[in-house]
Amino acid sequence: MNVRGKVIKYGDNIDTDVIIPARYLNTSDPAELAKHCMEDLDKDFVNKVQPGDIVVAGKNFGCGSSREHAPIALKASGVSCVIADTFARIFYRNSINIGLPIVECPEAANDIEDGDEVWVDFDTGTIVNHTKGSTYKAAPFPDFLQELISSGGLIEYVKKQAQGGAL
Amino acid sequence: MGMTMTQKILAEHAGLESVKAGQLIKVKVDMVLGNDITTPVAVKEFEKIGAGKVFDVNKIAIVPDHFTPNKDIKSAEQVKMIREFSKKMGIVNFFEVGQMGVEHALLPEKGLVVAGDVVIGADSHTCTYGALGAFSTGVGSTDMAAAMATGETWFKVPEAIKFVLEGKPGKWVSGKDIILHIIGKIGVDGALYKSMEFTGEGLNYLSMDDRFAIANMAIEAGAKNGIFEVDEKTLDYIAEHSNKPYKIFKADEDAEYVEVYKIDLSTLRPTVAFPHLPENTRSIDEVGDIKIHQVVIGSCTNGRIEDLRIAAEVLKGKKVHPDVRCIIIPATQKIWKQAMNEGLFDIFIDAGAAVSTPTCGPCLGGHMGILAEGERAVATTNRNFVGRMGHPRSEVYLASPAVAAASAIAGKIASPE
Numbered sequence A: 001m002n003v004r005g006k007v008i009k010y011g012d013n014i015d016t017d018v019i020i021p022a023r024y025l026n027t028s029d030p031a032e033l034a035k036h037c038m039e040d041l042d043k044d045f046v047n048k049v050q051p052g053d054i055v056v057a058g059k060n061f062g063c064g065s066s067r068e069h070a071p072i073a074l075k076a077s078g079v080s081c082v083i084a085d086t087f088a089r090i091f092y093r094n095s096i097n098i099g100l101p102i103v104e105c106p107e108a109a110n111d112i113e114d115g116d117e118v119w120v121d122f123d124t125g126t127i128v129n130h131t132k133g134s135t136y137k138a139a140p141f142p143d144f145l146q147e148l149i150s151s152g153g154l155i156e157y158v159k160k161q162a163q164g165g166a167l
Numbered sequence B: 001m002g003m004t005m006t007q008k009i010l011a012e013h014a015g016l017e018s019v020k021a022g023q024l025i026k027v028k029v030d031m032v033l034g035n036d037i038t039t040p041v042a043v044k045e046f047e048k049i050g051a052g053k054v055f056d057v058n059k060i061a062i063v064p065d066h067f068t069p070n071k072d073i074k075s076a077e078q079v080k081m082i083r084e085f086s087k088k089m090g091i092v093n094f095f096e097v098g099q100m101g102v103e104h105a106l107l108p109e110k111g112l113v114v115a116g117d118v119v120i121g122a123d124s125h126t127c128t129y130g131a132l133g134a135f136s137t138g139v140g141s142t143d144m145a146a147a148m149a150t151g152e153t154w155f156k157v158p159e160a161i162k163f164v165l166e167g168k169p170g171k172w173v174s175g176k177d178i179i180l181h182i183i184g185k186i187g188v189d190g191a192l193y194k195s196m197e198f199t200g201e202g203l204n205y206l207s208m209d210d211r212f213a214i215a216n217m218a219i220e221a222g223a224k225n226g227i228f229e230v231d232e233k234t235l236d237y238i239a240e241h242s243n244k245p246y247k248i249f250k251a252d253e254d255a256e257y258v259e260v261y262k263i264d265l266s267t268l269r270p271t272v273a274f275p276h277l278p279e280n281t282r283s284i285d286e287v288g289d290i291k292i293h294q295v296v297i298g299s300c301t302n303g304r305i306e307d308l309r310i311a312a313e314v315l316k317g318k319k320v321h322p323d324v325r326c327i328i329i330p331a332t333q334k335i336w337k338q339a340m341n342e343g344l345f346d347i348f349i350d351a352g353a354a355v356s357t358p359t360c361g362p363c364l365g366g367h368m369g370i371l372a373e374g375e376r377a378v379a380t381t382n383r384n385f386v387g388r389m390g391h392p393r394s395e396v397y398l399a400s401p402a403v404a405a406a407s408a409i410a411g412k413i414a415s416p417e
């Protein structure tokens, strides 16, 4: 699987409260959540984000609350992938579970700039920056996570197990 | 190679002799938790699995605490949905308004978590129960859904950082000051993916409420979990609150830690985290002149009885500054009653503070004390991110109940000394 899109870049420690503020958590409707994505950090995000865009950020992306509404809001906004130096661990799990592709790659997170055109291949962990003509390599997911992802997320994975009589 | 406390608990729950950092394992869980924000999403996912029933009606806790008593129609609909789900599934530990408390104060108090347990909760501060010597960590709604169906979850075995606490803290230095100090030192990603293990003779001076506050904020350093060595105080607490069987796991002598910090508690000062990250800490002596508009004393970090007692000690016979709203939120019904019986409410009300029923309320900018543009609050909560308590251009300063109470009187951030 691969995606290609224009980059919207943010800094370090982007927390789940700015990805989707708690005042909107009285719903879990993805389209509703997407309307307020990134609102407290970047009011313009909802207007500028295009389907397929890639969010690139620094350290500890998605820190803070466990709200799955955060990756859901990004995904429903059309974001095709998040690349960061590091991810907060709950956000990392949640993204894999709901099928928002994420890639941890310090080199790419550092070098890619706002507006760059970037291509990401998840199978090999290759990231190509078409604007700058550079290539970065991320570590591929461990086998178990590959299996989760290729099953279509955690729920599909558990369902498969259930059908196999493992439940 | 020896194992840390966390690794031992995980190994046992995975049915393995030993585990090592980085290993991906499947473990059995002793408790699965959700609240009124995360459970609705989990229920939708649970239904997709088609399991029909939950793995164990006694091992799931659902606590509507964030927007309850419900603040608007949408949040009431969310709680209605999870209430009906709990009824349908026969979930024993669903806590309605009237029994409800802030989840991480409530579960230990109800005896639902004990030493040696593995607990996951669709709430990031699930790490609080590490104070009891349990492995507990926050996950998302989908993880909650899968665990409700299977009684299992997956983890990457974490590396660990050891914090050796030494010495006796001063009178006004609480668990909150200790954890703020630590986060200030290592940063909001200082323990990313790792366990924070707390040990040392300094533990002798820390009450269970101090330890809950410390473990609660492990996530604020990016940690997977925070965990305390079990001692007499832990066992007394468990004996008083639970009849679940417990198990004590001690780290091996040769357990591997990626870092070891020695912290001399006697040198610490009351500590405040400035906006907009918990790592922006300053000692009370360096805060300067910061006028405030609101004080919130409550939350899963500092809404327990000792927190209220110390706030009352500071507020006794004093008045809340006329420019400040002081809101006090006991974290559970039991704490509420205890505070009432001890006469703490008289002190609060005479001082001009408001006392609320248990709720997360303003902690996450939900209700019961939202900040307007440009306003500043001192709060005993755990996060001061942009917009956390209201308007994106409001500010939250994190502090202990003693500092918060002293600030309420002074109208600016102040020392309780």
Ligand code: SF4
Pocket (backbone or CB within 6 Å): B066, B102, B103, B104, B123, B125, B299, B300, B301, B359, B360, B363, B364, B381, B382
């Ligand atoms: S009190 Fe605050 S931090 Fe604790 S569970 Fe409630 S919203 Fe979360």
